[in-house]
Amino acid sequence: MARAATTSDAFNAVAEPRRRDILNYLALEERAVGDIVATLRMEQSSVSKHLGVLRRVGLVRVRRHGRHMFYRTNAEAIRPLHEWTKTFERLWQHQLLRVKERAEAKQKSSETL
Amino acid sequence: MARAATTSDAFNAVAEPRRRDILNYLALEERAVGDIVATLRMEQSSVSKHLGVLRRVGLVRVRRHGRHMFYRTNAEAIRPLHEWTKTFERLWQHQLLRVKERAEAKQKSSETL
DNA sequence: AATATATATTCCTATATGGGAATATGTCAA
DNA sequence: TTGACATATTCCCATATAGGAATATATATT
Numbered sequence: 001m002a003r004a005a006t007t008s009d010a011f012n013a014v015a016e017p018r019r020r021d022i023l024n025y026l027a028l029e030e031r032a033v034g035d036i037v038a039t040l041r042m043e044q045s046s047v048s049k050h051l052g053v054l055r056r057v058g059l060v061r062v063r064r065h066g067r068h069m070f071y072r073t074n075a076e077a078i079r080p081l082h083e084w085t086k087t088f089e090r091l092w093q094h095q096l097l098r099v100k101e102r103a104e105a106k107q108k109s110s111e112t113l
Numbered sequence: 114m115a116r117a118a119t120t121s122d123a124f125n126a127v128a129e130p131r132r133r134d135i136l137n138y139l140a141l142e143e144r145a146v147g148d149i150v151a152t153l154r155m156e157q158s159s160v161s162k163h164l165g166v167l168r169r170v171g172l173v174r175v176r177r178h179g180r181h182m183f184y185r186t187n188a189e190a191i192r193p194l195h196e197w198t199k200t201f202e203r204l205w206q207h208q209l210l211r212v213k214e215r216a217e218a219k220q221k222s223s224e225t226l
Numbered sequence: 227a228a229t230a231t232a233t234a235t236t237c238c239t240a241t242a243t244g245g246g247a248a249t250a251t252g253t254c255a256a
Numbered sequence: 257t258t259g260a261c262a263t264a265t266t267c268c269c270a271t272a273t274a275g276g277a278a279t280a281t282a283t284a285t286t
Contacts, residue, residue: 002241003116003273004129015128016117016244020197027204033263046245048264067253067262075204082202084133085195091140091188115271116243129274146233159275161234180232180283 007056010077014059018042019050023073026060030072120169123190127172131155132163136186139173143185 006012014020021040025031033051037044051071054060058077063070119125127133134153138144146164150157164184167173171190176183 001274002239003119003243005242006116006244011130011133012128015125017124018244020124024200027201034261043246044263045247045265049244052264064253069263073201073204075201075208078198078201079205081194082198085191085198087137088140088186088188088191089195091186092192095188114244115269116273118272119274131274147231156276157233158235158277162274165234177283182233 006053010057010059010081013053013057014078014081016050016053018046019054019059022047022050022054023059023078026071026073027075030063030070032068032070034068036071119166123170123172123194126166126170127191127194129163129166131159132167132172135160135163135167136172136191139184139186140188143176143183145181145183147181149184 004012006016014023018040022036025036025039031039033044033047036042036047036051040047042050051060051062055062055071058074060071061074063072117125119129127136131153135149138149138152144152146157146160149155149160149164153160155163164173164175168175168184171187173184174187176185
């Protein structure tokens, strides 16, 4: 079996850096495809395809106005990723604390030399 | 160009569901490869390869003890994902609020009928 | 040294990818 | 209707998968 499709879920869709760039850009306000192309300096076909992936997994919403397509980030679709990473929050805080403690202990032992 | 390597960063490594399973399993305490194989019911070669990917991007740490390799999740490597998703937290809260408001407004207008 | 155990690596294959160029589709304007 | 503009789709290709089976490596035990 090959790698899971980029369209299989938000985790896979978001793995591509340019797609994260797009999501960042569309976070605060909707934008037409042309704006994304100009601002992010990507090929139009590339942007269109990335938007297609993002749309399929619900990470963006589209609205048509004349010949323009206005895309915006659907933040809710990012929430599952946030929840999953949050699971580990206490762990890294704990790990950082231990690193700090060790550093301080080492400091102290060197002072007594 | 093809898709970015799974080993290129945490985002790509974590896109694979089985690797998230492994990270979850190794979150609280270190485990030998055999334990992962038995508990997650995966092929040994598959587990070994997934661990290799996770190790390359720093998502797990290894310790050798005799012929056993003990792996544990390095939560800190998940932090960047958490930070990125956190960027959108205010947005989905705002979006949810608007959904709620609309629902209440609709409710009210139907009451006046 | 020989054997058993634990893990890693190699070999195989089907498959999806992202980029760029070209083309198709859709919509507005005259 | 014709042409201009905006976006989507198609075609091309090199590349990296994930899984399973088989094999290799490393360590312990006897």
